[in-house]
Amino acid sequence: MLAKVLEEPERGEFFARREDEAHSLVNLLQAILDYASLSPSLKRRFTSALIRLSSKSGRFPDCMVLEEVTRLGEDPVAAGSFGEVWKGSFYSEVIAMKVLKVYERSNVKELLKRFSAEIIIWRQLSHPNLIPFYGVYYLNASKTRICLISPWMQNGNVVQYLRREPDIERSYLMLDIARGLEYLHSGKPGIVHGDLKGENILITSSRRACLTDFGLASARDSELIMSSSTPNARVTGTLRWQAPELLNYEAENTRSTFASDVYSFGCVGYEIYSGEIPFHEVKSDYYVMQSVTRGARPPRPPLSLCQTRGLDDTLWAILQSCWLKDAAARPTAEYLVSRLRAMPRNAEEKTTPAAHGWDRLTRSRLSHSLVDHPLSCSAKVVQEWKQLSLFEDWEA
CATH class of the missing domain: 1.10.150 (DNA polymerase; domain 1)
Incomplete structure (x- = not known):
């Protein structure tokens, strides 16, 4: 068999x-x-x-290969180390096209090896707090320009959204993020996100938070996969959100873990309530790395800001527990969900479904767009x- x-x-x-x-x-x-x-x-x-x-x-x-995809506009809407993000259309839905960066034809094979794990992992996931994956699209006949297709999130990422909507209830967003992380970690095999930060959390049209960008994600099952799908995951995650154990470059075989994702979750919470990136007052990433490994953590925002945005003592204690130096002592994603759901501010949320912010019919149309x-x-x-x-x- x-x-x-x-x-x-x-x-x-x-x-x-x-x-x-x-x-x-x-x-x-x-x-x-x-x-x-x-x-x-x-x-x-x-x-x-x-x-x-x-x-x-x-x-x-x-x-996973799609047709009937059209790129919209003359310029990309965003760019990063991976490549560019364009707005596009797939049937009647506006979509995001993550165009992978490749400069030479000889790089295509290695590029595919790097992103194939992301493609496969993303394809298996389905949860209201994860952006769904529609498929892969080739921009040219030679298949050297590859892009990943997902729904377009008009509200942008959580950082952009909160700048436009500063009075929104932030505890709902924290619970959404924790739920998405819990789903990843509790899977069989469990998934380590590896690059959790505000820019990788998008806001749906129903104002719910969803995780995206699984470029550093890896499946973890000690009996089945012994090495990360992205060997350099520990050095390519965004440094200011990384756990101290990942910043020790003298250690061998250091990889992102469920516990390092939880550390990053705490940093995302700091972003959401402070409006700043972790250690925003320090310009040098090198000094941030040195400070974190010596025990420094983001300070609590000013009292007036905490009162306005709902960062009470209980929630601040939860964020601090995510930053414990001992990775084994940090809470699990499941525990974070239970604590956040129990908070009075989230009482109303318990009766509010985590509605999808994309066209559910699109996924049913995918079968009509498959190449084979x-x-x-x-x-x-x-x-x-x-x-x-x-x-x-x-x-x-």
């Missing part, structure tokens, strides 16, 4: 496949995840295997891999 193969992640012939062979395998794995009735343990194995094979081969399933549905070739794929003796006991 295929499941038997996946129980042995070190089996070289499975994860060493490349090019068309790897492409066929990721198609099959995604088809099984989408349409097979799997036990939680099997689903975990298939998901982990798909992430690992995709990140090694730079291949992702055909069902994986199940259309599954039988052929199984026969091909039977010949390679990988699925000796597989029954199509």
Whole structure:
């Protein structure tokens, strides 16, 4: 059985496949995840295997490739180290197009390996407090310009939103963020975000907060994935939001963890209530790194600001617990959700559904835009891999 193969992640012939062979395998794995009735343990194995094979081969399933996408405007609306964000349209919905940066054709393969894990991970997620992933679109026929498609958030990120709406109830947003983080961490396998900050939290049309930008995300399951899908995750997260253990560059095999995500959550809380980035008074990132490793943490905002924005002693204590030097002593995302839900300011929120801020019909239209549905070739794929003796006991 295929499941038997996946129980042995070190089996070289499975994860060493490349090019068309790897492409066929990721198609099959995604088809099984989408349409097979799997036990939680099997689903975990298939998901982990798909992430690992995709990140090694730079291949992702055909069902994620979209057509009927149009780029709008003459200029990008944002840019970062990864590339540019453009506004676009997909059928009748306005979308965000995250165009990945590549300067030479030779870089495309490595770029795909870096972002294939993000693509695969994002595709498996579904939660009201996570921005959904629509698919991948190629900007040119040679497939050297790649972009990731998701809904367009007109309200922008939480930092921009709070500048325009300073009187909004901020505890709702904190609870939304904690819920999104809880969903990531509680999955099978659990997902470490790795780059949680205000710029990576978008606000829907229904004024709810959603996590996005899983460029540093990695699936964590000690039995199935032993290495991060992004090996340099510990050095590429935004420094001022990073936990002290990630700033120790002399330590070996330091990676983002659930606990470092919780530390970043505390820094996001500081952003939301202070209106400033952590250690905004310090210009040098190097001095911030030195200060954090020595125990410095963001100071509480002025009393007048705390009273206006609802940062009471209880909530400030929660944020401080996220910054404990001992990573094991920090609260879990689940605990953060329970504490935030219990706060009087969030009493009304308990009866308010975390409504989606995007067109739910769009995801149902995706099947009409697929370049090639994986199940259309599954039988052929199984026969091909039977010949390679990988699925000796597989029954199509």
